[in-house]
Amino acid sequence: MVETVLETHGLTMRFGGVVAANNVDFRLGRRELRCLIGPNGAGKSTFFKCVTGLQTPTSGTVYMRGQETTDWRPHQVASLGVGIKTQVPNVMDGLSVHENIWLAARRFLPSREASQRTRDIIERLGLGDLSRRDLGQLAHGERQRVELGIVAVTDPWLVLLDEPAAGMSAEDVERMTGIIYELNRTAAIIIVEHDMQFIRSIASTVTVFHQGSILMEDHVDRVMADPTVRNVYLGKNA
Amino acid sequence: MQNQFGRDAFALLVTAGVLVWIAPLVISTYTLTVLIVYGMLALSLGLIWGYGGILCFGQAAFFGLGAYTYAIAAINIGESTLPMLLAIIVPFIFAMMLGAMMFYGRLGDVYVGVITLVVTLILYRFINSTAGPQFVLGKARLGGFNGIPGFQTLNVPGNPDSYIWGDGLYYFAAAALVVVLLLVSWLLASPFGRIAVGIRENETRMSLMGYDVAARKTLLFALGAAIAGLAGALFANWAEIVTPSLFSLGQSAEIIIWCIAGGLGTRFGPIIGAAALAYLKFLLGQQTLVDNTVIMGLILVLFVLFLPKGIVPAVVSGWTTLFGRRGAGKATALRRNRAGRGAVSHG
Ligand SMILES: Nc1ncnc2c1ncn2[C@@H]1O[C@H](COP(=O)(O)OP(=O)(O)OP(=O)(O)O)[C@@H](O)[C@H]1O
Ligand SMILES: [Mg+2]
Numbered sequence: 001m002v003e004t005v006l007e008t009h010g011l012t013m014r015f016g017g018v019v020a021a022n023n024v025d026f027r028l029g030r031r032e033l034r035c036l037i038g039p040n041g042a043g044k045s046t047f048f049k050c051v052t053g054l055q056t057p058t059s060g061t062v063y064m065r066g067q068e069t070t071d072w073r074p075h076q077v078a079s080l081g082v083g084i085k086t087q088v089p090n091v092m093d094g095l096s097v098h099e100n101i102w103l104a105a106r107r108f109l110p111s112r113e114a115s116q117r118t119r120d121i122i123e124r125l126g127l128g129d130l131s132r133r134d135l136g137q138l139a140h141g142e143r144q145r146v147e148l149g150i151v152a153v154t155d156p157w158l159v160l161l162d163e164p165a166a167g168m169s170a171e172d173v174e175r176m177t178g179i180i181y182e183l184n185r186t187a188a189i190i191i192v193e194h195d196m197q198f199i200r201s202i203a204s205t206v207t208v209f210h211q212g213s214i215l216m217e218d219h220v221d222r223v224m225a226d227p228t229v230r231n232v233y234l235g236k237n238a
Numbered sequence: 239m240q241n242q243f244g245r246d247a248f249a250l251l252v253t254a255g256v257l258v259w260i261a262p263l264v265i266s267t268y269t270l271t272v273l274i275v276y277g278m279l280a281l282s283l284g285l286i287w288g289y290g291g292i293l294c295f296g297q298a299a300f301f302g303l304g305a306y307t308y309a310i311a312a313i314n315i316g317e318s319t320l321p322m323l324l325a326i327i328v329p330f331i332f333a334m335m336l337g338a339m340m341f342y343g344r345l346g347d348v349y350v351g352v353i354t355l356v357v358t359l360i361l362y363r364f365i366n367s368t369a370g371p372q373f374v375l376g377k378a379r380l381g382g383f384n385g386i387p388g389f390q391t392l393n394v395p396g397n398p399d400s401y402i403w404g405d406g407l408y409y410f411a412a413a414a415l416v417v418v419l420l421l422v423s424w425l426l427a428s429p430f431g432r433i434a435v436g437i438r439e440n441e442t443r444m445s446l447m448g449y450d451v452a453a454r455k456t457l458l459f460a461l462g463a464a465i466a467g468l469a470g471a472l473f474a475n476w477a478e479i480v481t482p483s484l485f486s487l488g489q490s491a492e493i494i495i496w497c498i499a500g501g502l503g504t505r506f507g508p509i510i511g512a513a514a515l516a517y518l519k520f521l522l523g524q525q526t527l528v529d530n531t532v533i534m535g536l537i538l539v540l541f542v543l544f545l546p547k548g549i550v551p552a553v554v555s556g557w558t559t560l561f562g563r564r565g566a567g568k569a570t571a572l573r574r575n576r577a578g579r580g581a582v583s584h585g
Contacts, residue, residue: 052446054442054446073445074442074445074446075445075446075447075448075449075450075451078445078446078447078448079448084446086442086446090440090442090443090446091440091443092436092439092440092443093439093440094439095435095436095439099432099436102432103432103433103436103444103447104447106429106432106433107447107448107449108448111429150443150447154447154448
């Protein structure tokens with residue numbers, strides 16, 4: 001059996017009366033590529049936030065590479081080598097593309113190497129011409145790409161992407177798919193997405209969330225064909 | 239980067255040298271000394287607010303703490319070297335503890351403002367109430383609202399009878415400001431400074447990159463307090479008395495106004511803002527026609543309305559539009575960008 005990089009047991013998150021995540025048992029293997037789907041408010045982002053320390057779960061435990069990380073703060077989780085893209089864009093709008101990515105690289109590398117890595121990743125992302133521009137001046141798709149660069153530049157072994165394709169052009173999505181495959185050569189990846197086309201193109205195991213719980217976990221084709229899933233999710237959206 | 243800093247430092251030294259030499263021809267060194275002290279005080283807030291996004295309503299607390307630490311230590315020791323160092327260290331440690339409490343407690347910006355304000359009020363009240371003879375630290379009486387007069391002022395290290403005062407104090411204060419400015423410039427060009435700016439721009443992202451935001455904000459906050467403490471000690475030497483008004487909210491508010499007027503997110507803006515407004519206040523103090531605070535308030539309103547980014551960013555962008563992108567255009571543009579951001583994210 002493959003090594004487990006992320007595991008949760010009975011992960012539960014309550015907001016007053018709302019149970020945003022309900023007793024979630026989740027397991028992700030090394031270099032696995034997993035898609036998380038579910039209707040709005042199903043608890044996907046909440047699950048991410050609990051895993052990354054942005055929120056502390058009400059109960060349950062989180063393990064990363066066998067180490068318990070349940071009550072860790074975000075910078076501790078990130079320091080392990082976990083790259084995170086949140087649903088709302090989280091970038092430094094007042095700083096240049098280069099500075100944004102350099103700051104990410106500098107966390108794990110000395111300044112000079114960080115600059116080298118930053119230049120490399122900017123080339124790979126096709127952002128060369130925009131390197132010195134402030135992020136606030138860029139188009140949405142370009143900013144998403146920069147955020148992906150921030151995640152990729154540190155060579156993480158676990159990557160969590162919350163709706164990375166949202167609002168992107170077809171061309172941008174294609175480029176991003178390439179980057180995701182590249183990342184996947186060394187990292188396990190979880191992607192939250194609504195775009196079925198995109199999920200099918202990545203074709204992996206899909207986990208379906210519904211009302212805070214895992215409804216189903218299977219290959220994308222079987223998930224799409226499942227009547228219950230179609231009922232709670234696809235029926236309304238597609 | 240290193241070369242850039244070297245050139246920057248050289249330009250700074252030359253400019254400062256010329257200014258320090260010329261200024262006494264126009265303004266008395268006695269007045270200039272206090273302008274320099276206020277410049278350093280403004281720089282301390284400009285560092286943590288303009289580059290770290292920490293709006294502290296109580297920078298005067300560290301200023302007062304530095305001044306009182308100096309006065310009390312000078313009375314007890316009778317020589318000024320160690321008291322000067324203590325005036326930097328005590329506010330630094332105090333701010334480390336206060337900052338750790340606020341930033342590890344993940345308080346929002348507004349609460350940080352409120353807490354620093356309340357701490358200043360408490361210190362002010364406390365110092366004011368120490369008039370009784372029971373409030374003694376070693377040989378020093380705290381003196382309450384009367385303050386502490388008659389302490390050993392700055393002397394040549396190891397030689398308590400050889401005082402540094404008058405013109406000497408002016409040159410000493412100027413040199414101290416230049417050294418602090420060089421250290422701040424170096425800090426801002428270093429990864430620590432760049433990471434601080436990143437935290438100012440987006441704390442969540444920086445922590446998701448793996449940076450311990452609370453630790454870094456605490457350290458930056460304490461460095462600002464150390465600079466304010468040094469300014470306080472210099473002020474004590476200039477005034478030759480320390481009083482509770484150093485801790486007053488009016489003093490804190492003035493520091494904030496200096497920073498806004500001079501330009502946040504620049505190194506020179508707060509210093510220039512402080513020197514200009516403090517000198518204006520000094521000139522206004524010599525007339526009785528209009529009330530001082532009214533004019534100060536008016537100036538603040540005018541700045542917020544017409545020059546929201548402050549003097550330095552406005553002058554720099556005016557210069558670049560007039561004379562194009564010639565010469566050190568890159569450095570200037572960088573500074574202007576920083577300035578713009580400071581004003582945008584905290585305006
Ligand atoms: N901080 C919060 N306080 C209160 N309720 C919250 C909070 N965060 C999320 N919720 C609630 O928890 C539930 C799950 O939200 P979550 O954002 O995890 O859903 P999601 O699956 O990511 O949805 P979407 O597809 O719209 O992003 C929702 O009902 C939401 O209103
Ligand atoms: Mg979500």
